[in-house]
Amino acid sequence: MLLSVNGLTHRHPGGTRDVLRDVSFEVARGESVALTGESGSGKSTLLHMLAALDRPSHGEIRFLEHEITRLNDRAASELRRSRIALVFQQFNLVPALTVADNIALHAKLGGRFDPAWSAEVTSRLGLADLTARYPEQISGGQQQRVAIARALTLRPDLLLADEPTGNLDETASAEVLRLMLELVADTGCALFLVTHSAAIAARCSRHLHLRAGQVRDHAP
Numbered sequence: 001m002l003l004s005v006n007g008l009t010h011r012h013p014g015g016t017r018d019v020l021r022d023v024s025f026e027v028a029r030g031e032s033v034a035l036t037g038e039s040g041s042g043k044s045t046l047l048h049m050l051a052a053l054d055r056p057s058h059g060e061i062r063f064l065e066h067e068i069t070r071l072n073d074r075a076a077s078e079l080r081r082s083r084i085a086l087v088f089q090q091f092n093l094v095p096a097l098t099v100a101d102n103i104a105l106h107a108k109l110g111g112r113f114d115p116a117w118s119a120e121v122t123s124r125l126g127l128a129d130l131t132a133r134y135p136e137q138i139s140g141g142q143q144q145r146v147a148i149a150r151a152l153t154l155r156p157d158l159l160l161a162d163e164p165t166g167n168l169d170e171t172a173s174a175e176v177l178r179l180m181l182e183l184v185a186d187t188g189c190a191l192f193l194v195t196h197s198a199a200i201a202a203r204c205s206r207h208l209h210l211r212a213g214q215v216r217d218h219a220p
């Protein structure tokens with residue numbers, strides 16, 4: 001199994017309730033999983049745990065041969081440069097780097113940069129004419145596509161995305177989702193994405209719903 005989450009419980013420091021309560025699920029290679037849930041239900045909290053950006057109060061997250069909850073910060077960031085790609089609502093682009101260099105950044109840091117693949121992703125995301133610009137010289141939707149291109153260029157084993165198409169119109173959003181699903185099919189990675197969109201959830205192979213701190217398979 002690519003990812004196994006076991007008995008995850010989390011209360012934020014200073015919080016008065018468990019945001020996640022004994023959450024367990026597994027994700028196999030080739031799966032695309034949509035996570036839905038009301039605002040404040042804990043979707044981003046769960047995503048942060050899967051990205052090893054935060055540690056749960058209790059429970060285990062196994063990814064490949066790693067027990068994610070026990071990694072130190074250095075090992076966790078190493079994993080995010082090589083095996084786990086993130087597309088978060090804050091795009092975290094580097095202002096001093098061009099679009100091309102932003103797209104290549106993580107793959108280069110992780111020693112996994114493939115120029116031909118990067119060029120293909122760049123062109124399929126409609127960014128080929130923008131590669132020499134800097135983040136401040138492109139629109140919010142274009143910045144979002146750069147963040148997605150950077151993640152896809154890494155060819156991760158696990159692609160974690162938080163509302164990845166939130167700033168895009170319907171056509172661009174459908175294209176981005178298609179690319180992500182293609183990456184899953186072509187490379188055998190897994191996609192785990194948080195969304196409020198029923199249309200996006202319907203195109204994923206699995207739909208999990210977070211409610212009252214617990215994750216359940218969403219009945220179609």
Ligand SMILES: Nc1ncnc2c1ncn2[C@@H]1O[C@H](COP(=O)(O)OP(=O)(O)OP(=O)(O)O)[C@@H](O)[C@H]1O
Nearest residue numbers: 012013015019037038039040041042043044045046
């Ligand atoms: N660092 C923190 N410290 C304390 N409480 C937090 C922290 N981060 C989130 N919370 C609380 O935990 C709960 C879950 O938040 P989270 O951001 O995971 O929800 P979400 O489902 O992603 O919401 P949305 O759809 O609005 O983005 C909320 O009640 C939130 O206020």
